[in-house]
Amino acid sequence: MNAVSVEHVTKVFNTGRADEVTALSDVDLHVGQGEFVSLIGPSGCGKSTLLRLIADLTPPTTGTVTVAGGSAGEARRRQAYGIAFQQAGLFEWRTVARNVELPLELHGAGRAQRRSRAREMLDLVGLGDFAGHYPAQLSGGMQQRVAIARALAVSPPLLLMDEPFGALDEMTRERLQGELLGICAATRTSTVFVTHSISEAVFLSDRVVVMSPRPGRIVTAVDVALPARDEAARQSPAFFAAITAVRQALRGAADGANATTVPAAAS
Ligand SMILES: Nc1ncnc2c1ncn2[C@@H]1O[C@H](COP(=O)(O)OP(=O)(O)OP(=O)(O)O)[C@@H](O)[C@H]1O
Ligand SMILES: [Mg+2]
Numbered sequence: 001m002n003a004v005s006v007e008h009v010t011k012v013f014n015t016g017r018a019d020e021v022t023a024l025s026d027v028d029l030h031v032g033q034g035e036f037v038s039l040i041g042p043s044g045c046g047k048s049t050l051l052r053l054i055a056d057l058t059p060p061t062t063g064t065v066t067v068a069g070g071s072a073g074e075a076r077r078r079q080a081y082g083i084a085f086q087q088a089g090l091f092e093w094r095t096v097a098r099n100v101e102l103p104l105e106l107h108g109a110g111r112a113q114r115r116s117r118a119r120e121m122l123d124l125v126g127l128g129d130f131a132g133h134y135p136a137q138l139s140g141g142m143q144q145r146v147a148i149a150r151a152l153a154v155s156p157p158l159l160l161m162d163e164p165f166g167a168l169d170e171m172t173r174e175r176l177q178g179e180l181l182g183i184c185a186a187t188r189t190s191t192v193f194v195t196h197s198i199s200e201a202v203f204l205s206d207r208v209v210v211m212s213p214r215p216g217r218i219v220t221a222v223d224v225a226l227p228a229r230d231e232a233a234r235q236s237p238a239f240f241a242a243i244t245a246v247r248q249a250l251r252g253a254a255d256g257a258n259a260t261t262v263p264a265a266a267s
Helices: 047-054 072-077 096-106 111-124 140-152 170-187 198-204 231-235 237-261
Strands: 004-013 021-031 036-040 062-067 081-084 158-162 190-194 207-211 218-223
Touching: 004 047, 021 047, 021 190, 021 218, 036 047, 036 198, 047 062, 047 158, 047 190, 062 072, 081 140, 096 111, 096 140, 111 140, 140 158, 140 170, 170 198, 190 198, 198 231, 198 237, 207 237, 218 237, 231 237
Parallel strands: 036 190, 036 207, 081 158, 158 190
Antiparallel strands: 004 021, 004 062, 207 218
């Protein structure tokens, strides 16, 4: 059974209105148990929309989304996934610690267990000293790290992450990439991860799914076979080969789109 199956999904916003937008066109995506899949593609190609469809935060116009063998709605109601989205989405009136505790509360964890787990997760993202602060007192990158801690708090079987490291400095980002991989491997978590960084996608993923400019379609998927995901892997020929493959796919997708939208430019 796949962790996620997206089949023939099209998403049109504002159907029939002047501002109608086709965000996704006939998308198929399958994520196996324990697999780490990244989505990469130009801004506005529908990556966040695809993640929101999987999370059942918006319905597909046509096609089906299946999560852990059931509907996306069932998975949402069971809290079968953790999410860390582009905007941190923290509750302003809750302290940092109580934001991280929220999914544990929803899962019925007791107070002592919630506290110790929130502490553990905040230490992991380097925010142990900010447990009692409120989100507005943190920088953007710190807020993102709280959102990551919250997403990981219940060790969900599926993680949906939308540029979770986008606002972080390079060193913090690389450290959290390593931590994330460790957590995913230990818990056999399946992950769908959106990023604009080719090297980040390649380092983290079993498979990098390349999308075309809007309306987003899946152009190709690059399998990444690295012997290990450690610092040496970032210098390995396999790493650079995968980066080149993803870059070429992105370029090909962009050229293809230009060719169809601006035919005059070709002559
Ligand atoms: N709620 C909405 N209502 C109308 N249009 C929307 C809505 N959400 C997204 N869109 C449109 O769908 C398209 C895809 O948006 P989406 O946010 O999925 O892109 P993205 O690939 O995540 O981009 P980025 O890399 O900039 O985050 C865009 O053209 C956007 O304007
Ligand atoms: Mg987005």
